[in-house]
Amino acid sequence: MHGMAIIVPMAHQQRSQGRLSPSGDTEDIEKNTEEIARLLAPRLAHFAGVARTEHVTRAAQEMQVPQSTLSRAMVRLEQDLGVDLFARHGRTVSLTPAGRTFLSSVERALAEIERAAEEVRADADPATGKVAFGFLHTMGAETVPGLIHAFRADHPRVRFSLVQNYGEAMLERLRAGELDLCLTSPVPDAPDLVARRLDEQKLRLVVPADHRLATRRRVRLAEAAEEVFVTLEPGYGLRRITDALCREAGFKPRVAFEGEETETLRGLVAAGLGVALLPPPPVPRPGVAELTVTAPRAVREIGVAWLEGHPDTPPVAAFKQFLLSRRGRLLP
Numbered sequence: 001m002h003g004m005a006i007i008v009p010m011a012h013q014q015r016s017q018g019r020l021s022p023s024g025d026t027e028d029i030e031k032n033t034e035e036i037a038r039l040l041a042p043r044l045a046h047f048a049g050v051a052r053t054e055h056v057t058r059a060a061q062e063m064q065v066p067q068s069t070l071s072r073a074m075v076r077l078e079q080d081l082g083v084d085l086f087a088r089h090g091r092t093v094s095l096t097p098a099g100r101t102f103l104s105s106v107e108r109a110l111a112e113i114e115r116a117a118e119e120v121r122a123d124a125d126p127a128t129g130k131v132a133f134g135f136l137h138t139m140g141a142e143t144v145p146g147l148i149h150a151f152r153a154d155h156p157r158v159r160f161s162l163v164q165n166y167g168e169a170m171l172e173r174l175r176a177g178e179l180d181l182c183l184t185s186p187v188p189d190a191p192d193l194v195a196r197r198l199d200e201q202k203l204r205l206v207v208p209a210d211h212r213l214a215t216r217r218r219v220r221l222a223e224a225a226e227e228v229f230v231t232l233e234p235g236y237g238l239r240r241i242t243d244a245l246c247r248e249a250g251f252k253p254r255v256a257f258e259g260e261e262t263e264t265l266r267g268l269v270a271a272g273l274g275v276a277l278l279p280p281p282p283v284p285r286p287g288v289a290e291l292t293v294t295a296p297r298a299v300r301e302i303g304v305a306w307l308e309g310h311p312d313t314p315p316v317a318a319f320k321q322f323l324l325s326r327r328g329r330l331l332p
Helices: 012-019 026-053 056-063 066-082 097-124 143-149 167-175 239-248 262-270 314-325
Strands: 084-087 092-097 132-135 159-164 181-186 193-202 204-208 218-220 229-230 254-259 275-277 288-295 299-307
Touching: 026 066, 026 097, 056 066, 066 239, 092 097, 092 204, 097 314, 132 143, 132 167, 132 314, 143 229, 143 314, 167 193, 167 299, 181 314, 193 314, 204 262, 229 239, 229 262, 239 275, 239 299, 254 262, 262 275, 262 288, 299 314
Parallel strands: 132 159, 132 181, 218 288, 229 254
Antiparallel strands: 084 092, 181 299, 193 299, 204 275, 204 288
């Protein structure tokens, strides 16, 4: 014989004394809403199970919880809400109109939780998980595609979420948990980040093809002291490096144009609008000459950064180790 679930109905007046009732104050309402959500969350799956079977004993058996525990949970749920969710009919129960309304939202919430759980488990899967990877715009044409191609030789099904941005914006997304790793320059030095230097990239003085220096192969940066420069906007790592190199060469650059992308700057140089310090292009650009800078030493360091103390999923750990193994040979 089936055990009988005994759920003692309570008068609405009794429930109202113990339930969380919003006051007129907005802050109090928000606090009460959060408190209600915290109290209800553990009981939602139990409620859905009872609602589906319309039988507490059967639901307890299916969910492998004591019947008494399930009965008390449903009583407490009704107390917290201040409404009757079930009508009792001897051994069985049925949903009240309020119960049906509540069940509809509970099922959506549980489905969303299940979807989220499946997503995070999938992202952490060693073979098919996901890496959120950020990198500088200048590394998008050759460097990053080559790295991912080489990594996937041993990890063919690992997925990537790729973000191109300038350094500071990527570090903000790293801190916000939106990125697992990022390639950036300069290599950051911050207590909440771990950074490792991987390689360095030579910078060239880029001048128009008909410029007075265009026939030269090498040049001291001080020889461009009177030139007009086109640069990236303040906040970009390459802009800080440009300013520092010019300062080391004994001058402050006169900036005519500021942009967000190095190939746009090359186009401005080709149009005769200034000179620029830039990393090598993916393919040669007509209309410009690219000169080796002999003094000061014009390079930028490239490094990988991640959040201190942030646990890695297996695919992130594997890709991090792969990047660290490429030290000194990161760039094409």
